[in-house]
Amino acid sequence: MLWLMLWLILWLMPIRVRAELRGETEGGFNTTEIEKYLKELGKSRERELSFQGVMTKLREGDFSAVLTEAAKELKGALFYEIKNNAGLMGRIMALAFAGAAFSSFSEIFGSGQVSETGYYVIYLIVMTVLASGFFASMSIAEHATEEILGFMKVLLPAYFLAVTMAGGALTSAAVCGFTLGAIGLVQTIVSKLLLPAIRIYMMTTLAGSLYREDLLSRFTELLQKGILWTIKGMFGIIVGFHLIQGMVMPQADAVKNASVIQALQAIPGAGNGAGAAARLVMGSGVLIKNAAGAAAVVFLFIIAAVPLIKLFSLMVLYYLAAAIMQPVCDSRLVACIAEAAKAHGILLKLTAYSMALFAVTIAILCVSTNAAWYAG
Numbered sequence: 001m002l003w004l005m006l007w008l009i010l011w012l013m014p015i016r017v018r019a020e021l022r023g024e025t026e027g028g029f030n031t032t033e034i035e036k037y038l039k040e041l042g043k044s045r046e047r048e049l050s051f052q053g054v055m056t057k058l059r060e061g062d063f064s065a066v067l068t069e070a071a072k073e074l075k076g077a078l079f080y081e082i083k084n085n086a087g088l089m090g091r092i093m094a095l096a097f098a099g100a101a102f103s104s105f106s107e108i109f110g111s112g113q114v115s116e117t118g119y120y121v122i123y124l125i126v127m128t129v130l131a132s133g134f135f136a137s138m139s140i141a142e143h144a145t146e147e148i149l150g151f152m153k154v155l156l157p158a159y160f161l162a163v164t165m166a167g168g169a170l171t172s173a174a175v176c177g178f179t180l181g182a183i184g185l186v187q188t189i190v191s192k193l194l195l196p197a198i199r200i201y202m203m204t205t206l207a208g209s210l211y212r213e214d215l216l217s218r219f220t221e222l223l224q225k226g227i228l229w230t231i232k233g234m235f236g237i238i239v240g241f242h243l244i245q246g247m248v249m250p251q252a253d254a255v256k257n258a259s260v261i262q263a264l265q266a267i268p269g270a271g272n273g274a275g276a277a278a279r280l281v282m283g284s285g286v287l288i289k290n291a292a293g294a295a296a297v298v299f300l301f302i303i304a305a306v307p308l309i310k311l312f313s314l315m316v317l318y319y320l321a322a323a324i325m326q327p328v329c330d331s332r333l334v335a336c337i338a339e340a341a342k343a344h345g346i347l348l349k350l351t352a353y354s355m356a357l358f359a360v361t362i363a364i365l366c367v368s369t370n371a372a373w374y375a376g
Helices: 003-023 032-045 049-060 061-074 077-108 112-165 169-208 219-264 272-326 331-368 371-375
Strands: none
Touching: 032 049, 032 061, 032 112, 049 061, 112 169, 112 272, 112 331, 169 219, 219 272, 219 331, 272 331
16 A cells, blocks of 8 residues: 555656646746746836746757747847947047047147146036946946846745755755855845945046046056956855855765665565656656756846846947047046946946856756756
8 A cells, every 4th residue: 555655646746747837836846936026027128038938948949939039038139229328429429529629729829727627627527427327337237136136036946946856855955045145145245345336436437537647546456356356256156166066965866866766666566666757756857947947047148138238338339439539539538438438347247247147056056956867
């Protein structure tokens, strides 16, 4: 009777797994909270992709359909941002050229003081425009990181349950707490340290360009390196932890699963069937886990792609404006525009590293926890 009940449980579990993949049960990988969160983001992004739909397409090997749907989400974003921000660059360059013409006209009549006063007037106007545009860019980066972290918060409970279903109970228990804590840590560092430091960096570079003497360049260089080191260090520590645990915990799960399957196979009369059913259960769990992980990476890219395109477009346009202005405009004004481009580059790296951090984390978990299935 005991082996009959065990056989029934093991036989029903794959059915439950398949039903869960369609979102019909509450005990398995449930995409309800994930879909709800993506729908909230879709109110401002017009996002129509379904997490469960992407999972199904990836599970079936229909990668071209996933790429096509993702491309639709990003269609026209790059050209829209270039067109939208070209006007801002045009105003900045018009002000700079007007200042250069005024300075040249003043110097013809030997009025250096008037020329310097004209430069400060033009510079203050340009500084106001740059500061306003940069704070808007900071808002883009801040919202992007918040959306990435929010997505991970709703994904991880269901995903670690899928890892457990795939035979990675020890890995799930060991990694879940650290990863959730890492999300809180990243959110605190980004909002309380990095974004304020980037704001200080931008304002310092704007103030430093007011003077002909090089007064603040060393400070801004130190601040820039500190920000980038913090971003890279945060990435290295969290990914390094997952690499290390990926060498140990999945192997412990593999040994545990192998022991359970050997014990099942030792049951007289039904051992072979019970072992096969157990492997089928773990195989279904691995399929769900890997499909969910791949879908999560796709959506991380989609969430971050539009902000990255915006920041990249602005950075390129600022560098282009500085290159065009350099032959005719005051070197301090050109340096100011170039520093604004560097500041946008820092925001770009912050957003890209935030996305890559969790994409790599999910990829490591997907690959390392497959060991439990291979051992079974």
